[in-house]
Amino acid sequence: MQILSSFSCEQDEDIENFLHNKAVEFELLSKARTYLICDEEQLSGKDFYLDQLQIYGYVAIALKILSVPEEWSNRKRKELDGLSAKIHGEPIKDFSCYLIGQLSRNSKVPHDSISGSDLLQVAYDVIAAAVDAVGGRYMMIECREEKKLVDFYLTNGFEEIQRSSDGNHIMVQMIRKISI
Template sequence: MKEGNELLELLSSFSCEKDEDIEYFLHHRAIEFEKLSKARTYLVFDQDQLENKEKNLTIYGYISIALKILSVPQEMSNRMRKELDGFSAKIHGEQISDFPCYLIGQLSKNSNVKSEGISGKQLIDFASDIIAASVEAVGGRYMMIECRNKEKLIQFYQDNYFSEVARIPDEDQPMVQMIRKIG
């Protein structure tokens, strides 16, 4: 893979017209998160470009995966808590309120690649494959996303088998937490 300035130049070629934060993360934070082991970022390229060892690679999309604790609302039923835990709704008589998850922290297509690019579903499938390898090594039951509270975005994730768990109120940017069972 490329190093130093070449890598920064490659990353800066990525554009996300729909969400500046996603673009900003890849341009300015992904390498730092990688070095700190806060997240792993995976770039998606055209296979022909890679096989032909082309110098000017095009990033078709990217995903970033991390670990996160899902803290569920107090009013969540014991039945749902048991489903999330896979074993019990309580530990030492207390309701379980925190569940470890794999977080798909970033997921985006490159706005500069118009036609034969990659689909959002393909990016989710790619993230699922990476998470499945982690599950094989260390276990885990759920993957999650936190997306903006936009109907089209929520529908996209619901179409890809994510279910809403909670809404995160925020004056500037309310978010929706959604999960999907692994496997």
């Protein structure tokens, strides 16, 4: 789609690649939903043309299983579950979460046109609607181990769970309790 190819992310080629090459497939397979953030005035104009639409940013939301480290206490497991730390006497190891899989601003638009916090709010709004419909307790993100990114999510109420490698980068997994 030509509109998607107008998006650029100079900081992270993987984010740009997802929107250009994977988002439509993920949509069709119901693996994730991708939300494009555009100028409302441009969308509502009488001379609106899709090929001229400017994407300010996007977020992609999916479901994911959070597998917690074995060393986690029963108290922390119970906090995540809400009811119990164990099922049939065994510690709960996996929890369902909403994954904010992608979140990015278009490098081609003015920096002040949309902020990371604005994009995060879009993700929160989508997740809140899903929680209203089916429930859920936590959202998570996985980002590269870059101080600016980690600090952004910490500032926005996420807490670090664990770090791992995706083969090329150290990834930081973070969660945030959903409050509606």
